[in-house]
Amino acid sequence: MEQYVISGGKSLAGEVTISGAKNAALGILAGAIICDDFVTIENLPDVNDTNILLEAIAAIGAVVDRVDRHTVRINGATIHTEMVDYDYIQKIRASYYLLGALLAKRGNATVAMPGGCDIGSRPIDQHLKGFRALGAKVTTENGFVHAQADHLRASHIFLDVVSVGATINIMLAAVMAEGQTIIENVAKEPHIVDVANFLNSLGANIKGAGTDVIRIRGVQKLHGNSYSIIPDQIEAGTFMCVAAATKGDVLLKNVIPKHLEAITAKLVEIGAEVNEYDDSVRVCCSRRPHASTVKTRVYPGFPTDMQPQMAALLMFGEGTSYINETIFENRFKYVAELRKMGANIKVEGSQMAVIEGIEKATAATLDTPDLRAGAALTIAALATEGRSVIRDIEYIERGYENFDEKLRALGASIEKTPVPAGRRKNKFA
Ligand code: EPZ
Numbered sequence: 001m002e003q004y005v006i007s008g009g010k011s012l013a014g015e016v017t018i019s020g021a022k023n024a025a026l027g028i029l030a031g032a033i034i035c036d037d038f039v040t041i042e043n044l045p046d047v048n049d050t051n052i053l054l055e056a057i058a059a060i061g062a063v064v065d066r067v068d069r070h071t072v073r074i075n076g077a078t079i080h081t082e083m084v085d086y087d088y089i090q091k092i093r094a095s096y097y098l099l100g101a102l103l104a105k106r107g108n109a110t111v112a113m114p115g116g117c118d119i120g121s122r123p124i125d126q127h128l129k130g131f132r133a134l135g136a137k138v139t140t141e142n143g144f145v146h147a148q149a150d151h152l153r154a155s156h157i158f159l160d161v162v163s164v165g166a167t168i169n170i171m172l173a174a175v176m177a178e179g180q181t182i183i184e185n186v187a188k189e190p191h192i193v194d195v196a197n198f199l200n201s202l203g204a205n206i207k208g209a210g211t212d213v214i215r216i217r218g219v220q221k222l223h224g225n226s227y228s229i230i231p232d233q234i235e236a237g238t239f240m241c242v243a244a245a246t247k248g249d250v251l252l253k254n255v256i257p258k259h260l261e262a263i264t265a266k267l268v269e270i271g272a273e274v275n276e277y278d279d280s281v282r283v284c285c286s287r288r289p290h291a292s293t294v295k296t297r298v299y300p301g302f303p304t305d306m307q308p309q310m311a312a313l314l315m316f317g318e319g320t321s322y323i324n325e326t327i328f329e330n331r332f333k334y335v336a337e338l339r340k341m342g343a344n345i346k347v348e349g350s351q352m353a354v355i356e357g358i359e360k361a362t363a364a365t366l367d368t369p370d371l372r373a374g375a376a377l378t379i380a381a382l383a384t385e386g387r388s389v390i391r392d393i394e395y396i397e398r399g400y401e402n403f404d405e406k407l408r409a410l411g412a413s414i415e416k417t418p419v420p421a422g423r424r425k426n427k428f429a
Contacts, residue, residue: 002393004378004404007413008363009385012248014410018236018255019045019401020070020229023094024191027168028198028229029053030097033062033076034105034175035202037224040073044229048398049092056088056095060102075224076105086112086143092398096124096145096165100172103136103147110146118370120328126163130170133157134177154179154218162187162298167214168195175204177218186214189299190259194230201225231255234305235400236281237263238375241309242407243283244272245316245383250410251282262302266294266310270317291319291357296327308334308376315343316383317357325351334373338380340364341388360384368392371399378403382412391419 020043029050032039044050046069054072058064061080065073082102089095089112102109114124128138128145133156136149154177159166167186172195174181186192188210196209202222208214236255243250244267257264257276264274264281270292272285292314296304304327314321315338325331329350338345341361346354363386368374374396381388390396393416396403404416 001391001419002416003419004381004390004393005415005417006378006381006388006390007386008382008388010246010382010411010413012242012246012250012382012407012410012412015251015253016239016406016410017253018231018239019043021045021191021194021232022047022049022399023164023189023234024194024229025050026053026094027097027172027191027195028227029057029074030101031172031195031199031202032074033057033079033098033101034172035222035224036075036077038073038075039202039224040067040071040226042071042226042228044070044072045232045401046070047401048394049094052088052092053095056084056098059088060084060098079105082106082108082110084111088112089114093122094165096127097169097172099127099131099145099147100169103131103149103152103173104176107149107152108147110144113140113143113145118333119331124165126159126161126166127169129160130157130166130183131173134170134173134181136173152177154181156182157184159183159185164189164192167192171196171199171206171214171216174216175199175206175218175222176220177216179218181216181218183214183216185212187298188212190230190233190256198227201227233259234303234372236260237303237306238309238379238400239406240264240267240274240281240283241306241313241379242382242410244270244285244289245313245379247285247287248410249282249284251280253280255279255281257281262300263306266292266302270313288359289313289317289357291317291321293322293324295324298327304328304331305372307331308372309379311335311345311353311355312338312376312379314355315345315358315361315380317355319357321355321357323353323355333369334376337366337369337373337377340366341380341384343380362386363388365389366391368395371395375400378407382407382414
């Protein structure tokens with residue numbers, strides 16, 4: 001159990017290099033097992049979620065060769081089971097991408113049912129709807145999802161809900177399904193496009209990723225290749241909020257500015273200066289944020305994964321701000337923690353938070369409820385004079401590579417230390 005100890009109130013400045021996109025990497029790592037050749041994946045983020053998924057892939061028998069921290073070679077030829085056990089799905093929901101990948105590869109897959117989590121119930125009914133449409137027999141029993149198909153055939157699928165996970169999982173399952181599969185009402189996030197581009201680099205025939213309709217013409221088999229993952233849109237957005245909240249001046253390198261458009265627009269609206277270059281953006285801010293309204297939407301709208309970070313910025317805003325979370329039903333658990341710092345935030349129902357901005361907060365000891373909430377608490381602590389402690393940082397390290405090191409390089413006073421024995425939370429309280 002580790003914690004961040006932050007001495008906040010400093011303006012952060014300098015350069016930060018953004019890592020590969022976690023939410024693209026998870027779909028790509030799962031897709032890599034479909035072919036029986038070596039697939040080399042570069043710009044892999046070295047974060048707990050991807051490392052755990054690689055453990056799950058090795059556990060079913062694939063060759064997983066860690067070339068270096070950010071490069072892995074995978075060969076699915078030696079996979080000897082289609083059963084992904086509970087440990088892995090309990091640690092990381094996205095292990096469920098192995099359902100689609102194993103269904104495509106072997107016509108058979110059994111993966112533990114993912115539970116809900118701290119941001120909502122997160123059902124997978126749309127994933128299963130897609131598998132069934134492709135001809136798979138799908139049952140859920142004893143806490144497992146079992147999908148089986150002697151022959152996957154093309155289908156015309158209309159998703160009831162725009163879902164990143166379902167879009168990726170169905171795309172994985174359909175890559176070798178005979179005929180042309182059409183999936184409508186799909187997610188359009190940058191990581192959807194990256195997974196489609198990756199699969200096409202292995203010989204798949206996928207068109208339309210990034211639009212509302214994806215068309216997949218099934219191919220006989222996939223072949224090996226090398227592929228480099230896109231930069232992480234949400235890590236970049238998080239560091240843009242760090243710069244704005246600490247009234248700093250930060251150059252973010254290895255980004256795709258187009259992926260950041262909704263975040264950039266919101267930061268400019270609240271008074272930050274954002275300059276875009278080919279593969280970098282610079283964020284400067286010398287003033288207290290203007291109040292604003294943030295409404296989370298599917299891409300290209302404002303990302304739900306940036307909602308907590310924006311709240312940590314707007315808690316210092318001039319006036320009343322509104323956060324309308326339209327994607328998940330329980331994504332305000334960080335509010336109780338920010339209130340410990342003096343934030344004036346009221347959650348009304350499950351989808352609206354009203355923020356009365358304060359000029360200064362007070363340092364506090366905070367508990368991280370989930371990944372992006374942890375990033376938000378860190379932002380608030382960096383912007384607040386005094387010694388704050390952020391506990392349960394393993395949530396943060398699921399999705400941010402070397403978060404404390406990157407912040408220290410920008411001048412932050414942040415140390416990662418073990419939680420003192422007497423201060424360890426009773427997880428079963
Ligand atoms: C992905 O989760 C991301 N995770 C999430 O990021 C992100 O918040 C989310 O997409 C939205 O962008 C990964 O990519 C690993 P959804 P996912 O399916 O796929 C409902 C992070 O911080 N839904 O797009 O689970 C669902 O309940 C994480 O990196 C169904 O009803 O999200 C939600 O309300 C947190 N049925 C909405 O759709 C389904 O079958 C969007 O969920 C699937 C989803």
